[in-house]
Amino acid sequence: MSRATSSSGRYTLRMGFLDTSDFRRFEPDKMQKVGLFETPQMFCDVYCLEPGQAQKVHAHAGATKFYYVIEGEGTFTIGDTTRTLGPGHLAWSVPDEPHGVENRGNVQLVVLVSMAPNPNSP
Amino acid sequence: MSRATSSSGRYTLRMGFLDTSDFRRFEPDKMQKVGLFETPQMFCDVYCLEPGQAQKVHAHAGATKFYYVIEGEGTFTIGDTTRTLGPGHLAWSVPDEPHGVENRGNVQLVVLVSMAPNPNSP
Numbered sequence: 154m155s156r157a158t159s160s161s162g163r164y165t166l167r168m169g170f171l172d173t174s175d176f177r178r179f180e181p182d183k184m185q186k187v188g189l190f191e192t193p194q195m196f197c198d199v200y201c202l203e204p205g206q207a208q209k210v211h212a213h214a215g216a217t218k219f220y221y222v223i224e225g226e227g228t229f230t231i232g233d234t235t236r237t238l239g240p241g242h243l244a245w246s247v248p249d250e251p252h253g254v255e256n257r258g259n260v261q262l263v264v265l266v267s268m269a270p271n272p273n274s275p
Numbered sequence: 276m277s278r279a280t281s282s283s284g285r286y287t288l289r290m291g292f293l294d295t296s297d298f299r300r301f302e303p304d305k306m307q308k309v310g311l312f313e314t315p316q317m318f319c320d321v322y323c324l325e326p327g328q329a330q331k332v333h334a335h336a337g338a339t340k341f342y343y344v345i346e347g348e349g350t351f352t353i354g355d356t357t358r359t360l361g362p363g364h365l366a367w368s369v370p371d372e373p374h375g376v377e378n379r380g381n382v383q384l385v386v387l388v389s390m391a392p393n394p395n396s397p
Contacts, residue, residue, distance in 0.1 A: 169353035173363050192369050194339040195317065195391040217316040221387060223363065231291035241295050241345065247314050265343060269317040269391030
């Protein structure tokens with residue numbers, strides 16, 4: 154397995170396979186974005202949020218992003234709609250559409266996140 | 276919720292949220308690719324494979340694809356490596372890299388699949 158730090162510094166170059174459960178990482182001060190892989194076309198992360206932690210609502214020009222809930226429950230805002238979603242649920246934003254996630258529950262939240270294209274193209 | 280058939284015919288236009296478990300669909304004759312959403316930047320599907328069904332190894336110029344196992348076990352080929360992966364595992368291919376998936380197990384396999392950019396841009 155090849156391992157090296159990518160240009161963005163947040164990704165390790167790996168060969169094609171991983172177990173997302175190896176990348177769960179929580180910190181008490183803020184949510185964690187853990188890089189799984191990236192290419193110029195897309196990146197894939199896991200976001201790990203303790204209860205009370207959030208990614209503020211924001212938007213990206215020219216990029217689509219989706220969130221897939223792996224564990225816990227997240228309160229997602231997409232555009233002007235906010236919904237609380239559990240495992241197996243997906244939320245996505247089109248270019249310029251506001252989006253964010255907050256853990257209003259009392260258990261840890263793990264979300265698979267992908268965005269295309271990759272704004273930090275390696 | 277807005278619903279209409281997209282240009283590719285395989286996606287229904289929806290607003291930002293869905294439960295992937297609503298999109299499980301199996302057929303005895305071949306694996307099912309069920310469209311979740313698409314934008315010009317990416318598409319997101321669930322692939323549903325009965326035991327014995329497969330997506331043949333193939334490659335895409337200029338596109339990155341990943342598979343995330345939701346349920347069951349899949350045998351994934353990425354480049355010249357083949358591994359059997361269970362829930363929570365991810366496999367991905369970079370542009371021009373051969374990739375495919377086969378259900379060699381004895382239970383149904385459900386995989387979240389995303390590709391960027393979208394070759395059938397809506």
